[in-house]
Amino acid sequence: MQKKVKKKLLSLFIGELSATVIFALVWIIYLKLFEWAEPYLTSFSSLYAFVLLEFILLQGSYYWFLKWKQAQRKDFSHLPYHPLRIFALFKRINLSLIVIGIIVIIYQLIVFPLEFYWFVFLYFFAIIEYINYYHIRLSYQNIDEIKNLIRQKELRSSKLAKELKSLQ
Template sequence: MQKKVERKLFHLFIGELSAAVIFALIWIMYIQLFEWAEPYLTSFSSLYAFILLEFILLQGSFYWFLKWKQVQRKCYSHLPYHQLRLFAFFKRFNLLLISMGLLFMIYQFKVFPIDFYWFVFLYVFAIIEHINYYHIRLSYQSIEEIKDFIRQKGFRSSKLARELKNL
């Protein structure tokens, strides 16, 4: 049982970290290889949304890393207080950054309407990741998890949201 939980947490940690790294590499590769992509990828608003997304993905990776290390030590409780305080800060800071993103959305629509949809895609992706980590679990990866979702008849709080609730 412990090895199964340990393996799942490790895969969550590596999956989130890999997504952040691969997205950044693809972003850089597209800027260098495709002239048509540069204006979309280097505009201030697009960079803002992309960095916001990367920041939130790295938070998720860090959370799963801490949980994985905890299980390796055979500790199945909540994260320590100081670590939960850090995630509570991240949650508030993300909300500030997401709020600022609304201003960039207006700016993007008015000044560079051609890049608007790319910005919105990245911005909404970042918001969904924030919701997935800090509010409601949105990702169900295995057949068992999908069956569990159907049985529970709806979404449930994310693991991190449940831990932060006890803070």
């Protein structure tokens, strides 16, 4: 059982980190290969949403790394106080950046309506990731988890959200 948990935590860590790196590489490749993509990828709004998304994905990767390191030590409890305080700070920063994003949406719509939909896609992707880490678990990775979700008929709090409640 512990081996399975360690493997899953390592997979979550590597998956989140890989997604972060791959998204950045694809972004750069599109800039280099496709001239039509430049206005979409280099506008302030798109860069803002992309950096926000990457920032949140890195937090998820860091969280799963810490949980994996804990599992390596056979410690399956909540994260210690200091890392949880860091995630509480990240949560506040994320929320501030998301609120600023609303202003960016207005700016984007007025100044660069052509790139608006790309920005909105990235921005909402970042918001979904924020919700997934800090509030409600939105990602389910296998059929058993999906069946369990259907049986419970409600979304569960994310693992990090449960741990952050211990700070209060």
